[in-house]
């Protein structure tokens with residue numbers, strides 16, 4: 238088994254065609270080690286979400302390759318890619334994306350049900366217990382706080398025991414106390430279960446909880462820091478990227 242769960246090699250990604258083509262990622266190579274927590278930061282428009290979407294197989298790059306658990310995504314048909322995404326990749330969005338008419342446990346089971354499977358009730362219960370919501374499994378989203386709704390979304394991402402969980406600004410819609418609970422949860426998944434987590438964030442306090450911070454600027458990797466940084470140092474580096482080279 239490789240030590241890297243997701244490997245991106247020389248990725249070029251963009252939108253539009255011809256003269257109107259916008260390059261969102263311009264030759265990005267990065268690999269995420271198993272059992273680590275990486276934050277992806279950078280100015281607005283620097284390509285963070287595009288990077289996450291390409292890594293998760295939600296978007297196909299124009300060039301370059303992405304591998305998840307040693308499987309190259311560009312070798313897969315759309316059906317195979319859908320299956321790999323469903324089985325090996327978890328995704329958590331800023332906006333929770335829960336179905337309001339369904340209970341917490343029904344939301345957790347929904348992706349598997351849509352794929353024609355009936356996940357064991359014990360697995361659903363275990364995923365909800367892992368995020369501290371064992372007692373809330375029959376609640377609907379409107380009966381849960383924002384932080385609890387995001388925890389349901391994390392449980393949904395964990396149900397298939399994915400190789401990697403990608404989170405796009407998972408604390409962006411939460412207050413600072415609730416954000417900390419979600420970050421504690423993600424940190425715990427990495428430390429206690431060896432889960433691999435890659436999180437896009439604008440928040441230096443959130444990024445400070447990661448093992449590594451990849452900074453993007455103009456679709457390229459501008460910095461890749463594996464030593465611990467304080468939120469103030471992270472904010473200063475981000476500000477330098479926004480200002481651009483002198």
Ligand SMILES: Nc1ncnc2c1ncn2[C@@H]1O[C@H](COP(=O)(O)OP(=O)(O)OP(=O)(O)O)[C@@H](O)[C@H]1O
Pocket residue numbers: 252253259260261279280281282283284285286287288
């Ligand atoms: N669907 C799309 N169609 C056209 N352009 C897009 C699309 N998605 C992103 N872009 C453009 O690609 C570039 C990178 O966008 P991306 O969302 O990856 O940046 P980001 O760093 O995540 O930004 P933010 O922090 O504001 O969310 C931006 O210039 C953006 O406007």
